[in-house]
Amino acid sequence: MNAxxxxxxxxxxxxxxxxxxxxxxxAADLVHAGAHVITIARNPARADALRAHIGPQAANRLEVIPGDLSRRAGVIAAAKTIQNRHNQVHILINNAGAHFSEHRVSADGVEMHIALDYLAAYGLITLLDEPLRRGQARVVNVASDTLNDTRQTSSQANPVQQPSSWPASTTSQNSIPLPGSRHSRPTHAPSS
Known part of the structure; x- marks a missing residue:
């Protein structure tokens, strides 16, 4: 980062x-600026590489929570761990994402781009609501064009369906969480 x-x-x-x-x-720039950085990592070897990249400051300022953000249970477990260890979160940068060349579905039955690029971020914002508020946090959602390239099934007779394990409000296209509110509100204009 240059700024x-x-x-x-x-x-x-x-x-x-x-x-x-x-x-x-x-993560490296935030650690070097003095922040205590928490990341959620699926792959321990890549977490070790991150520690090596950051250098000696990582020992005191980098916390790695094992987890898979493509799974609802992974998002919930990571959020609980963060809440249990930290009363306040000052910065949340939802940067996790991936691009899959083939249609893939998560363990929860959600298309992988949606599960990782959208639902994981939404889940962390929602589940970390209280520590984010206490820390008067800045939340940054990094988006890429991969959401426009989700791999759909090729047959209309077999469409991708919302799994019952995710609440309807989590995957609704008609509602978004509002800043300052724990609830969602329709984004469409009311009928006259």
Whole structure:
């Protein structure tokens, strides 16, 4: 990152997708600015590589929580761990994402781009609501064009369906969470 980062000593930052690419740079810069950085990692070897990339400061300022953000249970477990360890979160950067060349469905039955690129971020924002509010957090959602390239089934007779394990409000296209509210509200204009 080229922009000057203020002193983030005593600030807690959660960065998803920190074991590679842009997330690795973001996590390293936040650690070097003094923040305590938490990341959720599926692959222990990539987490070790992140520690090595950051250097000695990682020992005191990088916390790796094992987990798979493509799974609803992984999002819930990571959020609970963060809440149990940290009263406040000051920065949440939802950077986790992937591009799959073939149609893939998560263990929960959700198309993988949607599960990882959208639902994981929504889940963390929702589940970390209280520590984010206490920390007066900044939330950054990094998006890529992969959501426009979700791999759909080729047959209309066998459409991708919303799994029953995800609440309807989590995958609704008609509602979004509002800042300052724990609830969603329809985004469409009311009928006259």
């Amino acid at each position: 000057a980062i203020p002193d983030l000593t005593r600030k807690v930052a959660v960065v998803t997708g920190a074991t590679g690419g842009m997330g690795q740079v973001i």
